[in-house]
Amino acid sequence: MSIILGHMDNISGFNLDKMEVKLVEGKAIYQLLTNNGLIGVNDLIGRELKIHFDKEINCTNCGKKIPKTYSGGYCYPCSIKLAECDMCILKPETCHFANGTCREPEWGLKNCMIPHYVYLANSSGLKVGITRTTQIPTRWIDQGAVAAIPIIKVGTRLQSGVFEKLLSSEVNDKTDWRKMLKGDNAQIDLQSSRDELFELFGDDLDDLENKYGSDQISILENEPITEIEYPVLSYPSIVTSMTFDKQEVVGGKLQGIKGQYLIFDVGVINIRSHTGYKVHLEL
Ligand SMILES: [Zn+2]
Structure with missing residues (x-):
């Protein structure tokens, strides 16, 4: 169940993670996990939404505060330690589990084997x-x-x-x-x-x-x-990419969601690539 948002509700600081997705009767349904629970992102389409970056990034594995992420959401030490950050995840044909060199054999057993x-x-x-x-x-x-x-x-x-x-x-x-x-x-x-x-x-x-x-x-x-049908009111003819690495506030009128992107009237943002970024929402 997602939270039903009123018109003036704001969502206090939480660390971004990829949107949770499911397919219901051929339609993509998106939810975002916050400290206040799951928000139904589809419900926000057509509304003004601002996402404020709180200028804090936390490793999604160990929680440590970091200046930038590696491997999409991790601190550097975690990125060289975890199997899920290994090069073989991007190039699965190079999986080296059979050589006994998997960084985390137990993880490999559950996720790759x-x-x-x-x-x-x-x-x-x-x-x-x-x-x-x-x-x-x-x-x-x-x-x-x-x-x-x-x-x-x-x-x-x-x-x-x-x-x-x-x-x-x-x-x-x-x-x-x-x-x-x-x-x-x-x-x-x-x-x-x-x-x-x-x-x-x-x-x-x-x-x-x-x-x-x-x-x-x-x-x-x-x-x-x-x-799969995506909840999109209108697609952009020119795709302008927005990121918290360049601006503190991202948002506008939410036009839709596709992939892991929020599509605003002023540009798009990839939510997944900001995994670990602490933000709050202004609705
Ligand atoms: Zn870490």
Whole structure:
């Protein structure tokens, strides 16, 4: 349950974290965790909202006050200690768990040595990506995808990375966030795109299936497409990015939410990239 906000309520200082997302009847629902509880961000669309940076940043792991964040929300010592900040998270095909060198083997067991999906999505165009099976559809909403479909199920993060790298020779693996925020997604038939990739990479997919074993790899030929509608009144034609590293107050009239971005009439802000920034809200 989120707090119902009155017209004049303000929310006192709290550390930003990525918005919590869920998909309800095809619509993306966003909530922000504050010290006053969860706020339903969808309810703020169309209203004036100012986010004030309290000029304090705290490591999201150890809570220490820091001048800047590393790896998206951490102090430097945590960023070189935690497995979730390791380079192999960005390049899953380099997972080194099997070598016994995972920074936190227990974390790796729970987060990487578990089933993953390779998926196709329409974020700023066709892209390939990977995610833990438990992170669907969260991952897709975080990326601002308007549609997505799992195409391969694999046993580990490493395997998902190997498949993704293979397919990324043909399909983009990054989202152009400016384009994503303009909202003019071309229609993409994800099922046809999947079938074309399976056709094109048939031999390579067979080789990888033989390498890892058919108990680890499932080629998914019939998954349904998930479509996602975002709460946006109007998309910007020019995307102006705002950050607390350059301005103390961000806000205006909230036009919508897509991915992890708040879209204001005066520009956009990526909430996730300000993880650990202490802010208060003026409504
Ligand atoms: Zn720390």
